[in-house]
Amino acid sequence: MDEAHFQLIKAAALILSFALVFVAQTLTPYRRAARLVTRSWRQNVPLSVLNTIVMSLVCGACMCTAARYSVSRGLGLFPRFGAPPWVATAGTILALDLVLWGWHLANHRLAWLWRFHRVHHSDVDFDITTSLRFHTGELLLSLPLRLATVFLLGAPLAGILVFEIVFGLFNMFVHGNIRMPSLVESRLSAVFILPAVHRLHHSVRPDQHGRNFGTVLSVWDRWFGTWTPGRSTELVTTGLPDLIGQDRLPLWRCLSLPFERQATGPASE
Numbered sequence: 255m256d257e258a259h260f261q262l263i264k265a266a267a268l269i270l271s272f273a274l275v276f277v278a279q280t281l282t283p284y285r286r287a288a289r290l291v292t293r294s295w296r297q298n299v300p301l302s303v304l305n306t307i308v309m310s311l312v313c314g315a316c317m318c319t320a321a322r323y324s325v326s327r328g329l330g331l332f333p334r335f336g337a338p339p340w341v342a343t344a345g346t347i348l349a350l351d352l353v354l355w356g357w358h359l360a361n362h363r364l365a366w367l368w369r370f371h372r373v374h375h376s377d378v379d380f381d382i383t384t385s386l387r388f389h390t391g392e393l394l395l396s397l398p399l400r401l402a403t404v405f406l407l408g409a410p411l412a413g414i415l416v417f418e419i420v421f422g423l424f425n426m427f428v429h430g431n432i433r434m435p436s437l438v439e440s441r442l443s444a445v446f447i448l449p450a451v452h453r454l455h456h457s458v459r460p461d462q463h464g465r466n467f468g469t470v471l472s473v474w475d476r477w478f479g480t481w482t483p484g485r486s487t488e489l490v491t492t493g494l495p496d497l498i499g500q501d502r503l504p505l506w507r508c509l510s511l512p513f514e515r516q517a518t519g520p521a522s523e
């Protein structure tokens with residue numbers, strides 16, 4: 255598989271994921287008063303377009319290129335220890351989810367990273383378009399970590415592609431304005447992050463805010479002591495405490511937020 259096919263499959267999967275989550279949040283909304291998408295799409299969608307352009311210019315399909323390079327030269331842990339393809343693929347998916355859990359935690363613990371990540375948390379709404387709301391700086395800063403993981407593991411292309419598709423789907427799903435039945439929620443959250451769980455992570459309440467850093471699997475938060483169960487029946491107010499009272503930030507404020515004087519430091523438990 256070359257870079258063009260990698261990008262094409264990823265783009266098709268993201269469009270399909272968006273459609274699925276959009277239908278889900280329309281059929282079973284958590285906040286019934288919310289429209290099909292909240293008004294924050296006016297900032298979130300343009301931010302996402304900007305990020306897509308910048309990341310395409312800087313990286314393109316560089317994860318794909320890195321995987322092809324390392325596997326063809328036998329670099330990294332999986333080729334070195336002769337891991338069977340299914341072990342290398344599953345290991346890549348698990349390792350990348352864990353690395354991005356750690357990256358998310360670091361974004362909340364380190365003041366200079368929090369400056370960028372707080373743009374994601376500054377959304378007073380919480381719906382599918384919140385999954386598109388990231389400062390370009392945060393995405394650029396995460397790139398070396400992702401590439402280093404691919405080189406270190408000698409990650410196979412199949413593992414990276416499956417991970418990117420699953421991660422993209424879950425990123426949209428966990429931000430969905432979705433209400434789930436309690437029984438389904440309690441069963442599924444034993445393994446996966448669900449919208450009610452990630453909604454707590456976006457809460458204005460500091461005790462809920464510094465929890466639940468996962469995107470796909472809930473096991474990392476459970477193992478490392480940052481897990482708090484969430485239920486669709488709970489009423490959660492989302493946003494940043496120091497921005498309460500300010501209406502939805504315009505696009506230029508979303509971009510300038512990391513460089514402003516901060517009212518609060520990074521979130522903590």
Ligand SMILES: [Zn+2]
Pocket residue numbers: 358362371375455
């Ligand atoms: Zn966060």
Ligand SMILES: [Zn+2]
Pocket residue numbers: 374429452456
């Ligand atoms: Zn989020």
